[in-house]
Amino acid sequence: MDNPISKGSRMKKNPHKKPETRMTLRLPASLYEALKTAAAEDGLPLNTYCLYILARHDIYTAKNTTKLSQKKEQKNIKKT
Numbered sequence: 001m002d003n004p005i006s007k008g009s010r011m012k013k014n015p016h017k018k019p020e021t022r023m024t025l026r027l028p029a030s031l032y033e034a035l036k037t038a039a040a041e042d043g044l045p046l047n048t049y050c051l052y053i054l055a056r057h058d059i060y061t062a063k064n065t066t067k068l069s070q071k072k073e074q075k076n077i078k079k080t
Contacts, residue, residue, distance in 0.1 A: 027035075039049035 039046045
């Protein structure tokens with residue numbers, strides 16, 4: 001019987017896929033447990049859940065930063 005994971009049968013990497021970057025993050029035990037519990041409640045792996053939280057925060061920050069910049073510009077226009 002042939003080994004399905006032999007050299008010739010391995011899938012080739014997708015040349016169009018962007019490379020991953022790994023990061024080690026030190027968390028307080030309480031935060032780690034809270035994230036782990038929340039991920040489990042949502043039925044997600046911990047890594048997926050953390051990526052979702054980080055991406056959501058990034059989008060939120062970007063939107064609020066843009067709105068804040070617009071408000072500052074409007075105030076500056078009114079002053080002149």
